[in-house]
Amino acid sequence: MEYKLHLGAKTHTPSQLIVHSAFCKKKNDKETSLVLSGWDKDCKDAFYNLKNSDIFKATVGDTFYFSLKDGTTVLALGLGEKSKLNSETVRKEYAKLYKSIKGKYTDVSIQLDTFTGSKVKAEDSLYLLVEAFGLASYNFDNYLSKKQEAKLKKVHVDTASKSKKLNALIDKANNIVESVNVARDFVNEPPNVLNSVSYAKMVEKDVKGLKRVKTKILGKPELKKEKMGMFLSVNAASAHDPRLVHLTYTPKKVTKNTKHVILVGKGLTFDTGGYSLKPGGSMMNMKFDMAGSATVYGAFRAAVLNDSPIKITCLLGMTDNAVNEHATMPDSIVTARNGKTVEILNTDAEGRLVLGDVLSYASDLKPDVIIDAATLTGAVLIALGTEVCGVMGNDQKLCDELVKTAKETDEYAWQLPIIDQWRDDMKSNIADLKNIGGSRWAGSAKAAAFLENFVGKDISWAHLDIAGCGDSQSHLPYCPPKGASGTMIRTLVNYLMKK
Ligand code: BES
Ligand code: ZN
Ligand code: ZN
Numbered sequence: 254m255e256y257k258l259h260l261g262a263k264t265h266t267p268s269q270l271i272v273h274s275a276f277c278k279k280k281n282d283k284e285t286s287l288v289l290s291g292w293d294k295d296c297k298d299a300f301y302n303l304k305n306s307d308i309f310k311a312t313v314g315d316t317f318y319f320s321l322k323d324g325t326t327v328l329a330l331g332l333g334e335k336s337k338l339n340s341e342t343v344r345k346e347y348a349k350l351y352k353s354i355k356g357k358y359t360d361v362s363i364q365l366d367t368f369t370g371s372k373v374k375a376e377d378s379l380y381l382l383v384e385a386f387g388l389a390s391y392n393f394d395n396y397l398s399k400k401q402e403a404k405l406k407k408v409h410v411d412t413a414s415k416s417k418k419l420n421a422l423i424d425k426a427n428n429i430v431e432s433v434n435v436a437r438d439f440v441n442e443p444p445n446v447l448n449s450v451s452y453a454k455m456v457e458k459d460v461k462g463l464k465r466v467k468t469k470i471l472g473k474p475e476l477k478k479e480k481m482g483m484f485l486s487v488n489a490a491s492a493h494d495p496r497l498v499h500l501t502y503t504p505k506k507v508t509k510n511t512k513h514v515i516l517v518g519k520g521l522t523f524d525t526g527g528y529s530l531k532p533g534g535s536m537m538n539m540k541f542d543m544a545g546s547a548t549v550y551g552a553f554r555a556a557v558l559n560d561s562p563i564k565i566t567c568l569l570g571m572t573d574n575a576v577n578e579h580a581t582m583p584d585s586i587v588t589a590r591n592g593k594t595v596e597i598l599n600t601d602a603e604g605r606l607v608l609g610d611v612l613s614y615a616s617d618l619k620p621d622v623i624i625d626a627a628t629l630t631g632a633v634l635i636a637l638g639t640e641v642c643g644v645m646g647n648d649q650k651l652c653d654e655l656v657k658t659a660k661e662t663d664e665y666a667w668q669l670p671i672i673d674q675w676r677d678d679m680k681s682n683i684a685d686l687k688n689i690g691g692s693r694w695a696g697s698a699k700a701a702a703f704l705e706n707f708v709g710k711d712i713s714w715a716h717l718d719i720a721g722c723g724d725s726q727s728h729l730p731y732c733p734p735k736g737a738s739g740t741m742i743r744t745l746v747n748y749l750m751k752k
Contacts, residue, residue, distance in 0.1 A: 254386060255407045256423050262411040264293050267325070268360040271296065272350065274367040274378075275311040275329040276338070287311050288335055291367035296327050313342055314349070328354075335371040340381055341663040343373050347385035348731035355390070355403040365412040379410060379419055380426045387430030388731035388739070393441040428558035429746055433739035435459060436551030440724070440737030444523040444540045449488075449571035452522055452543065453496035456550060456569065460500060463557045471497040479614060482587040483595060483606035488572040490527065490580035496520075497611065498569040500550075502557045513564040513620040514749060516553055517611050518546030519604045519627035520571035527574050527600030528583055535631075542604070544723035544737060545627035546571065552745035561749050568615055570607040574600070586684045590614060591707055594684040602688045604629045605700050609707040616709030622651060623708060624748075626717040626741065632696025633718040641665040642722045642741050645701035646715035647708060655715055658751075659744040665722065666744065669695075675702045717741060 257266075265271045273296060276288040288311070289297055299321050300306050309317035315331030332338055332346060354361060363382060368375040386408065394400045412419070439447065439455065447455070453470050460468050473494045476485055481497075488495040498520075504511065521542035525531060531539070546569040553567040581587070585597045587606075591613040595606070604627050615623050633643040642659070644666050646652045652668045659666035675695055679702050681687035686706060690699040701716045708714040719741055727734035 254390065254405070256383060257407065257409050258419055258423065259409060259411045260419065261415050262413060265362045265364060265411050266409040268362040268407075268409055269326065269358040270354060270361045271325060271327045271364065272361060273327065273329055273364045274332050275309070276332055276335040276371065277311040278334070291364060291369055293364075295321060299327070300329065313346065332371070338372040340373055340377065343378055343381045344385045344663065345730050347382050348389035351386045351389040351405070352730065355405045357404065359404050360407040360409065361405065362409040362411055365410055365414070375412065375414070376416070376419060376422060380422050382408075382410070383423050383426035384430055385731050387427060388433060391434045391437055391733060393438065393733070393736055395438075395442070425559050429555045429743060432551045432555035432558065432746075433742045435554060436547040436742055437737040437739045439547040439550070440541055440544045442540070444573065447540070447543070448493040448522050448573060449491070449496045449520070450493050452520065452571050453498050456498050459554070463502075463554065465503050465505070466557055467501045469499040471499065479590055479610075480588070481590045481610035481614070483589045484570060484572070484610040486581040486585065486587045486597065487574055487603045487606050490575040490577040491573050492575065493573065495572040497614070498567075498571065500553060500567040502553065502561070502565045504562050504564060505560065506562070507564065511562075511564055512622070512752065513566070514622045514624065515566040515568060515615045515618060515620040516549035516745070517568045517608060517615055517623060517625035518549035518570070519543065519608055519625070519629065520546030520569045521574055521604060521607070522571060523573040523575070524601070524603065525574055525576055527576050527580050527603060529599045529601040530576060531601060538724070541724050541737065542628050543571065544719060545625070545629075545717075547737070548626045548719060548723070548739075548742055549624075549745065551739065551742040552749060555742070555746045556749035559746070559750060562752050563749065565749060566615070566618060566620065568611050570611040572607065574603045589707065593686055593706060596681040596684040596687040598687050599689045602700070605688060605703045608704055612704060612707040612714070616707070616712055619709075620712060623712055623714045624655070624717065624745070625704070626719055626745075628720040628723050629700050629718045630697045630720055632693065634721040636669060636697055637667055637721060639721045640726065640728065641667050643697050643718035644668045644715060645671055645698055645718070646713070647705055648713035648715070651713045651715045655717070655744070655748060658748045659741070662744045662747050664740055664744045666717070666741070669698045669701070671698050671702050671705065675699045676705070679703045
C-alpha cells in the first residue's frame with residue numbers, strides 16, 4: 254500500500270473515494286445531530302442537499318455514500334460521539350472500511366482534519382489508519398492457485414497540518430504492520446514446509462533486512478554442548494535437527510544504563526504430543542505451536558526497524574514434537590541445562606521443556622528482563638477464553654507493566670498468579686521436578702511455576718501464554734477470522750520502545 258501525505262492541503266486530493274469522518278452529538282443536544290466539522294464545503298453542501306441525508310446518524314459503524322457534482326464518491330464514516338471516541342474504535346472502523354472498499358476503488362483520500370476536537374488526535378488517527386489498513390489487508394494466499402489482489406493501491410491523506418513528523422508516523426506504523434504480517438506468514442505456513450531447519454533459514458533470510466542485528470544459529474551439536482537435555486528430549490523423534498536462533502540487536506547509543514531485554518519464543522513447528530499422543534481433533538492446527546516464536550520475532554523485528562533505544566536479544570527454540578521409536582517415553586528423567594532433573598510424565602507438555610532450557614541459556618546472558626511467549630497450555634483458554642493473553646511471572650512490576658502496555662495498545666492481557674502450592678505441585682518424588690502437575694487445575698500457572706525454575710536469580714521474567722489469542726481472532730476486523738492473529742506483537746513492540 255502506498256500512502257501519500259498531502260501536508261498543508263486546502264481540500265481533498267482528487268481520488269475515486271473521499272472519506273470524511275462524521276460524529277454525532279449527544280442526544281439531548283438541540284443543535285444538529287451531526288458534527289461535520291473539518292469537512293470540505295462542497296461535501297457539506299452536497300450532503301445537506303440530499304433528501305435522505307437525515308437517515309445517517311453517524312453512530313459507530315454507520316456509513317453513508319453520496320456523490321459530488323463532479324461524480325466523485327464521498328463516504329461519511331460514522332464514528333459516534335467525538336468525546337467518546339477511542340483508538341480501538343478507529344482501528345476497527347478503518348479495518349472494516351478497508352475490507353469494504355479494497356475490491357472497488359484504486360485510490361482513496363482520507364481527510365485527517367475531520368478528527369480535530371475528538372478524543373483521538375488527528376495524528377494518532379493517521380497511525381491507526383496505517384495500522385488498520387495494513388493489518389486488515391493480510392491474506393495468506395501462498396498456496397492458492399488463484400490469488401485475489403486488492404484493487405486499492407494508493408491512500409492519500411489530506412491535512413492542513415504542515416508537521417513533517419506525520420511521515421515518520423506512517424513509517425513507524427508500517428514497520429509494525431509489516432512485522433506482524435511476517436509473523437502471521439510464519440505461523441500459517443504448513444508443517445511440511447516450515448520445520449525447525451527451514452524456519453531458522455527463513456528467519457535468517459528475513460533478518461538480513463535489519464540493521465545492527467547479529468545472528469547465531471545453534472544446531473544439535475551446539476545444543477548437546479550446552480547440555481540442553483530437556484530441549485533435546487523433545488526433538489528425539491524428529492526428522493529435523495533442532496534450532497536455537499539467537500539474534501542480538503544493539504541500539505545506536507549504548508551506555509552502562511542501557512536496558513537489556515531478552516525475548517524467548519516457543520517454536521514447536523508441530524506438536525503431535527509425542528507418545529502422549531494428542532487425539533486427532535486436538536492435533537489439528539498444531540502447526541500453530543510455534544506462534545510464540547513468531548510473536549517475539551515479529552516484535553523484535555518491528556522494534557529494530559523503529560530504532561528501539563534498548564538492547565534486545567531474541568531467542569527462538571525450534572523443533573517439532575514427533576513420535577517414533579526414538580521418541581522420549583513418558584516416565585523418562587532428563588537433565589536440564591541448569592542441572593535440574595525432570596521427570597517427563599506427559600510428552601505433550603513439551604513447550605516448557607524447550608523453553609526451560611532456553612530460559613536458562615538466556616539467564617546466562619545476564620539481561621535485566623526476560624519475556625517469553627508461548628502457545629503453552631490449553632488451560633489458558635479455560636481460564637481466560639480465546640481472546641485474552643495470560644501473563645505470569647516472578648516480578649509484579651514487570652507483569653503490571655505488560656498488562657498496562659497491552660491495555661494502552663488495545664490488546665487483552667490478564668495476569669494469573671503463581672502460588673507456592675503450585676510450585677510444590679511441580680516437584681517430583683524421584684527427580685527435582687516433573688513436567689505436569691498432579692491435577693489439571695491451574696494448568697497455565699503450573700506451567701509457569703515450572704518455567705520459573707530455569708530463570709536466573711534476580712532476573713525479572715514474564716511469561717505470555719498466547720494459546721488462546723494467537724489465532725482465529727474473528728471478533729477483530731483487523732485480524733483474519735481464521736489462522737494466525739499476530740496479537741501481542743504490538744504490545745511487545747510498545748514495551749520495547751520504552752527506555
Ligand atoms: N501446544 C500445547 C498447548 C495448546 C493447546 C496450544 C491447545 C493451543 C491449543 C501444549 O504443548 C500442550 O499440549 N499442553 C498440554 C499440557 C498438559 C499435558 C499438561 C495441554 O494444555 O493439554
Ligand atoms: Zn504439547
Ligand atoms: Zn505444544
